[in-house]
Amino acid sequence: MKREEGYKLLNENIKQRNLIKHCLAVEAVMETLAEYFGEDKEKWGLAGLLHDIDYEETADDPEKHSLIGAEFLKDMGVPEDIVYAVKVHNGVHGLARKSMMDKTLYASDPLTGLIVASALIHPDKKLAAIDTDFVVKRYGERSFARGADREVIASCSEMGLDLAEFISLALKAMQGISGELGL
Numbered sequence: 001m002k003r004e005e006g007y008k009l010l011n012e013n014i015k016q017r018n019l020i021k022h023c024l025a026v027e028a029v030m031e032t033l034a035e036y037f038g039e040d041k042e043k044w045g046l047a048g049l050l051h052d053i054d055y056e057e058t059a060d061d062p063e064k065h066s067l068i069g070a071e072f073l074k075d076m077g078v079p080e081d082i083v084y085a086v087k088v089h090n091g092v093h094g095l096a097r098k099s100m101m102d103k104t105l106y107a108s109d110p111l112t113g114l115i116v117a118s119a120l121i122h123p124d125k126k127l128a129a130i131d132t133d134f135v136v137k138r139y140g141e142r143s144f145a146r147g148a149d150r151e152v153i154a155s156c157s158e159m160g161l162d163l164a165e166f167i168s169l170a171l172k173a174m175q176g177i178s179g180e181l182g183l
């Protein structure tokens with residue numbers, strides 16, 4: 001599946017504009033990290049783009065989230081490694097993160113939310129107005145952006161990245177698509 005087809009599929013299954021923006025943010029982070037690790041940028045980007053394909057259907061049932069999406073993507077002929085990464089990005093299932101793509105998607109998903117929340121509290125409300133230190137400080141504030149699971153974000157160590165480096169790479173990726181994100 002090519003990116004254009006994946007984007008069309010996302011828009012057919014997700015109607016909430018902010019959720020689409022979230023998927024675009026995760027896609028950008030995944031592509032940046034694929035380049036960083038010398039992996040397949042298109043494949044990793046597709047995993048990020050499609051990781052929440054079932055979210056509107058499963059929002060009230062976290063036990064089903066990512067399982068339904070993974071099955072749907074499998075039926076659509078998406079490569080198995082992407083399907084597995086989508087399935088395991090929801091930690092509620094307790095499935096092993098085997099590949100670097102699995103680990104990266106898992107950690108990147110909540111980090112994008114922390115970065116967006118950080119931008120929104122800045123007076124400019126723009127990604128360009130914040131830096132890594134600003135996001136790291138927000139990460140340390142446990143009452144800030146509570147939905148951005150710090151433990152999951154900290155799993156960046158499984159990729160061999162420290163927190164500041166991970167945030168820096170993700171922030172740069174998101175800043176690169178700030179227009180699409182409206183930030």
